[in-house]
Amino acid sequence: MTIDWIAFAAEVIRMATPLVFAAMAALICRQAGMFNMGIEGMILCSALAAATFAHLFQNVWIGLLGAILIGLLTGLLIAFVSITGKADLYLTCIAFNLASTGGTVFLMFMMTGEKSTTSGAFRSFQIPTIDIPLIKDIPVLGRIISGQSLLTYVAILSIFLMWLLLKRTRLGLRIRAVGENPHAAESVGISVPKVGYISFSICGIMSGLAGAFLSMSWVTYFMRNMANGRGYIGLSAQNMANGEPIGSSIAALFFGFCQALSITMKNQTNFPTEFLEMIPYAATIIALGVTGMLAIRKRRKVESGQAAAKEE
Amino acid sequence: MNKKLLSTILASTMVLSLALTACGGDKDTTETKKPDDSQGGTTTGGKGKIAYCCSNLGDKSFNDSGEAGMNILRNEGWDVRTVEIGDDSKADKWTDIYLDLIDQGYQYIVGASGQGDYFMPLTSQYPEVKFLVFDDLRTDLPENMSSIFYAQNEGSYLVGMMAAGMSKNHSVAVNVGMENPVINDFVTGFVNGVKDYDPNCSVVTAACGSWADPALMKTLCLDQNRNNNVDVFYQVAGGSGDGLFDAAMETGSWAIGVDSDQWQSYTDGSNPEKANVILTSMLKEVGNSFVSFFHQVEAGEDVWGKTVTLGLADDSVGYVDNDFFKTNVPEDLRNAMADAAAKVKAGELEVKSYYDFASEADYLAYVDAAK
Numbered sequence: 001m002t003i004d005w006i007a008f009a010a011e012v013i014r015m016a017t018p019l020v021f022a023a024m025a026a027l028i029c030r031q032a033g034m035f036n037m038g039i040e041g042m043i044l045c046s047a048l049a050a051a052t053f054a055h056l057f058q059n060v061w062i063g064l065l066g067a068i069l070i071g072l073l074t075g076l077l078i079a080f081v082s083i084t085g086k087a088d089l090y091l092t093c094i095a096f097n098l099a100s101t102g103g104t105v106f107l108m109f110m111m112t113g114e115k116s117t118t119s120g121a122f123r124s125f126q127i128p129t130i131d132i133p134l135i136k137d138i139p140v141l142g143r144i145i146s147g148q149s150l151l152t153y154v155a156i157l158s159i160f161l162m163w164l165l166l167k168r169t170r171l172g173l174r175i176r177a178v179g180e181n182p183h184a185a186e187s188v189g190i191s192v193p194k195v196g197y198i199s200f201s202i203c204g205i206m207s208g209l210a211g212a213f214l215s216m217s218w219v220t221y222f223m224r225n226m227a228n229g230r231g232y233i234g235l236s237a238q239n240m241a242n243g244e245p246i247g248s249s250i251a252a253l254f255f256g257f258c259q260a261l262s263i264t265m266k267n268q269t270n271f272p273t274e275f276l277e278m279i280p281y282a283a284t285i286i287a288l289g290v291t292g293m294l295a296i297r298k299r300r301k302v303e304s305g306q307a308a309a310k311e312e
Numbered sequence: 313m314n315k316k317l318l319s320t321i322l323a324s325t326m327v328l329s330l331a332l333t334a335c336g337g338d339k340d341t342t343e344t345k346k347p348d349d350s351q352g353g354t355t356t357g358g359k360g361k362i363a364y365c366c367s368n369l370g371d372k373s374f375n376d377s378g379e380a381g382m383n384i385l386r387n388e389g390w391d392v393r394t395v396e397i398g399d400d401s402k403a404d405k406w407t408d409i410y411l412d413l414i415d416q417g418y419q420y421i422v423g424a425s426g427q428g429d430y431f432m433p434l435t436s437q438y439p440e441v442k443f444l445v446f447d448d449l450r451t452d453l454p455e456n457m458s459s460i461f462y463a464q465n466e467g468s469y470l471v472g473m474m475a476a477g478m479s480k481n482h483s484v485a486v487n488v489g490m491e492n493p494v495i496n497d498f499v500t501g502f503v504n505g506v507k508d509y510d511p512n513c514s515v516v517t518a519a520c521g522s523w524a525d526p527a528l529m530k531t532l533c534l535d536q537n538r539n540n541n542v543d544v545f546y547q548v549a550g551g552s553g554d555g556l557f558d559a560a561m562e563t564g565s566w567a568i569g570v571d572s573d574q575w576q577s578y579t580d581g582s583n584p585e586k587a588n589v590i591l592t593s594m595l596k597e598v599g600n601s602f603v604s605f606f607h608q609v610e611a612g613e614d615v616w617g618k619t620v621t622l623g624l625a626d627d628s629v630g631y632v633d634n635d636f637f638k639t640n641v642p643e644d645l646r647n648a649m650a651d652a653a654a655k656v657k658a659g660e661l662e663v664k665s666y667y668d669f670a671s672e673a674d675y676l677a678y679v680d681a682a683k
Contacts, residue, residue: 004539114370
């Protein structure tokens with residue numbers, strides 16, 4: 001048994017791509033003070049949109065645009081119901097996720113007469129993979145980093161764009177201000193609903209990219225319920241890093257690693273499958289517990305430091 | 313806060329979600345045929361009202377094959393209603409659906425393996441209703457229930473021989489959606505076939521953990537191709553199986569389909585180039601078994617309270633022998649498969665079955681030894 005660990009590392013990056021997008025989608029809402037569970041459903045809708053638009057226009061890029069558009073629209077829908085309609089965000093998201101599970105199958109059935117997958121009815125389109133010049137010739141790194149899907153590089157870029165947006169722009173400052181304390185933000189003239197809509201739009205674009213990656217890059221068709229919990233994993237990735245872009249993407253990479261590891265172990269060891277399938281999710285709970293404890297310890301240190309300073 | 317608005321929006325969201333999931337095909341009737349006045353009514357012989365409860369149509373294999381059989385019965389004048397009752401996660405609603413159907417006068421309730429346990433309590437309450445559970449091997453059958461069992465190990469044995477013969481690297485894989493007794497029977501037969509044809513050929517067995525995650529299945533197969541040199545893949549994984557065909561295409565390997573002719577369904581679809589990796593498919597003729605079963609019922613034969621096992625000898629399992637298969641599989645291998653099929657039919661060759669193992673541990677040991 002020889003395991004190709006370099007290819008394994010490349011696989012980790014591929015598996016982490018949709019999780020990174022989902023984490024970016026989750027963290028922009030989190031920074032604006034909203035916990036958007038609807039990402040799972042948004043990814044699912046976008047995945048169907050990607051396959052559908054690409055087939056209708058026989059063009060992969062229109063498929064990608066369609067996925068982003070539907071991601072945007074579904075994000076704005078949740079924003080409308082919860083911000084303008086003042087409905088409870090959690091309930092809206094749960095209702096939206098349930099509706100999209102059934103709704104995507106319903107739409108697929110209307111369009112294709114199929115209830116399971118579009119692989120037979122729709123022409124498949126794949127977003128191209130890219131060989132990076134120079135880097136592809138570096139022995140180990142080249143095989144890991146080069147030759148990935150275009151969307152994987154977009155995911156890496158989006159991490160830094162998100163960081164720039166939040167830390168270096170006026171809009172980012174406003175989003176964080178609203179997330180920190182909406183009333184205080186309002187009192188200095190920031191429109192809280194407007195900021196909310198903007199964050200949901202960015203969230204929608206990120207979910208759209210995640211959906212497009214699933215149905216136009218990893219595989220090339222839509223299948224019922226194909227998000228398979230990846231939106232939720234993205235949510236917990238951002239939760240582990242308190243909504244920080246770089247930390248969240250490292251967490252997403254960690255989850256990708258756990259998924260890839262469970263696959264390799266299924267093939268190479270005799271561990272019971274059910275145990276291996278637990279790994280990514282068990283890792284989520286353990287990681288959340290550990291990061292939570294670290295945060296508490298840090299806060300205690302700060303508090304005891306302050307107390308000591310007062311005594312002096 | 314505007315409470316009225318909030319409650320209105322909440323209510324409409326809930327209604328919308330319910331409406332959409334219902335339309336999505338969880339409990340939705342696809343085809344009904346008005347009862348024929350002259351027929352129906354008696355439970356002994358003659359044509360009656362059948363309710364076919366399948367999880368979801370559109371899988372292009374198992375459930376659709378059953379539906380095809382039911383369509384034949386419909387054309388013969390049976391009153392058949394197909395009800396899509398959803399997968400195991402909707403099992404809490406199953407009993408209610410059966411009770412509704414019994415109230416509506418359906419005399420024959422037909423369901424797949426997972427539903428047998430839900431039939432059992434109803435059999436004593438409704439002795440006049442007959443229950444048929446297919447794809448299940450049961451020993452505890454009451455008088456008004458029967459089960460049809462398919463010898464999927466026999467069909468898998470033959471495609472296992474082919475996999476061993478076609479593999480250049482002497483390494484093949486069988487990838488399933490989730491493990492259960494019926495699925496393990498597929499695996500047992502396949503491993504048996506591979507090892508009988510080429511003892512040096514290794515078989516990797518893995519479960520992708522979902523029937524609808526083609527992306528994960530694709531990654532699983534790519535990993536097997538890289539690390540185990542697998543170059544022939546056999547899928548028993550429902551929707552996830554599409555990912556296996558993708559991986560076979562990407563790595564230039566062969567694939568084997570399951571339940572129905574998957575080469576044909578890809579060739580007829582929008583992506584015919586994907587068909588070119590599917591050498592053959594292991595067939596499980598669910599539909600044919602319904603037709604022959606209900607013909608026996610019509611003739612008034614005593615078919616209840618028994619388990620019927622259908623195998624190669626009954627033409628209920630087998631493999632697709634199409635032009636693509638003939639072009640790509642060498643003649644001596646094809647002849648070897650046909651010879652083995654004839655031997656199994658004649659009872660000269662017995663294929664290992666999952667149900668023969670004394671315990672789960674024995675089965676796992678058998679599968680691990682093949683690696």
